[in-house]
Amino acid sequence: MIILGIESSCDDTSVALLDVSKDKHTILAQKTASQIEVHKTYGGVVPEIAGRKHAEAIIPIVEDVLHNQPKPEYIAVTSGPGLITGLLVGVEVAKTLSYLWDIPLLSINHIEGHVYSPFLEENHTDLVFPALCLIASGGHTEYILMKDHGDYTKLGGTRDDAVGECFDKVAKLLHLDYPGGPKIAALAEHGNSSAIPFPRPMIRSKDYDMSFSGLKTAALYWLRDNTFEDANITLEDFCASFQQAIIAVLLKKTENILSEHTIKTLLLGGGVSANTQLQTQLSHMLEKRDQPIQFRFPKKTYCMDNAAMIALAGYHHAAHNDTTPWNEIVANPNWRIAQI
Numbered sequence: 001m002i003i004l005g006i007e008s009s010c011d012d013t014s015v016a017l018l019d020v021s022k023d024k025h026t027i028l029a030q031k032t033a034s035q036i037e038v039h040k041t042y043g044g045v046v047p048e049i050a051g052r053k054h055a056e057a058i059i060p061i062v063e064d065v066l067h068n069q070p071k072p073e074y075i076a077v078t079s080g081p082g083l084i085t086g087l088l089v090g091v092e093v094a095k096t097l098s099y100l101w102d103i104p105l106l107s108i109n110h111i112e113g114h115v116y117s118p119f120l121e122e123n124h125t126d127l128v129f130p131a132l133c134l135i136a137s138g139g140h141t142e143y144i145l146m147k148d149h150g151d152y153t154k155l156g157g158t159r160d161d162a163v164g165e166c167f168d169k170v171a172k173l174l175h176l177d178y179p180g181g182p183k184i185a186a187l188a189e190h191g192n193s194s195a196i197p198f199p200r201p202m203i204r205s206k207d208y209d210m211s212f213s214g215l216k217t218a219a220l221y222w223l224r225d226n227t228f229e230d231a232n233i234t235l236e237d238f239c240a241s242f243q244q245a246i247i248a249v250l251l252k253k254t255e256n257i258l259s260e261h262t263i264k265t266l267l268l269g270g271g272v273s274a275n276t277q278l279q280t281q282l283s284h285m286l287e288k289r290d291q292p293i294q295f296r297f298p299k300k301t302y303c304m305d306n307a308a309m310i311a312l313a314g315y316h317h318a319a320h321n322d323t324t325p326w327n328e329i330v331a332n333p334n335w336r337i338a339q340i
């Protein structure tokens with residue numbers, strides 16, 4: 001089954017062509033245009049600019065990806081959640097191609113794309129259920145229980161800032177370029193993670209919800225009230241301590257869920273899944289448990305938004321004939337994969 005994937009929900013315009021069968025898949029082509037350089041100036045994604053950049057980039061990328069390739073049999077497009085300005089561009093292109101080529105359209109939730117991202121490099125049938133998906137990105141931080149393909153239950157999530165957003169905002173306070181997550185992570189490698197006792201919000205709450213805006217404020221107040229020199233603390237120490245506060249919360253909440261549910265796979269996805277400390281500490285925690293749980297996270301290139309993950313998620317919808325007529329698909333910036 002040849003599937004054309006389209007992703008434009010944030011600041012990456014991505015198109016991919018996948019050849020998927022029941023037990024394997026091949027990425028025939030993929031091209032992504034990142035808008036990071038444009039948004040860097042503003043310290044974050046500017047929705048109006050993002051929409052315009054997606055509109056400029058998308059048609060040449062579709063042409064490039066399809067060059068000398070077989071004709072797609074399905075189109076999988078991200079129709080939510082995300083920035084409406086970006087979603088509209090991808091959805092309109094997908095609708096038009098579906099009508100012109102007379103092929104079915106698959107409406108894909110962006111979070112579901114991240115759920116499948118660890119399997120882009122592996123056999124997608126390796127996903128053993130029930131799986132606990134921790135999706136942490138610039139816009140989302142959620143725990144989702146996945147009992148089967150398409151069977152999602154949200155167990156908890158952030159009540160305010162997403163983890164990636166918290167990384168990016170604190171990086172901005174430190175005058176680091178957008179996106180700040182990778183910059184903080186790189187500096188943290190050379191710092192002492194117990195140098196500053198940053199709060200671990202909601203770590204003791206019995207639910208699986210999280211909150212990161214207080215941590216961001218604690219970072220702001222520390223920078224307002226101290227200088228690195230006087231406190232005898234380096235930028236690297238600050239970054240390591242801040243990052244560890246986030247990881248400690250994610251570790252504890254993950255452990256709580258694993259103790260209270262039967263889980264066979266822990267799946268990490270979203271931009272923050274590129275954080276090697278988070279990967280390592282989750283992996284160590286799993287090794288210490290009596291019951292074996294397989295741990296899956298994406299290869300670095302697939303941690304960020306990409307269209308291949310949307311096409312792979314699309315395959316499972318196509319397999320269940322879950323298509324959407326071109327004149328009925330709607331971009332929904334607030335689409336929730338599963339309600340609590």
Ligand code: KG4
Binds near residue numbers: 168271
């Ligand atoms: O999934 P993604 O590409 O876009 C959204 O759907 O939001 O995630 C981007 C987010 C940004 O906030 C970025 O700072 C964060 O992922 N990120 C990281 C790392 N690499 C990317 N955060 C922490 N550590 C990293 N190594």
Ligand code: ZN
Binds near residue numbers: 114138271304305
């Ligand atoms: Zn994403």
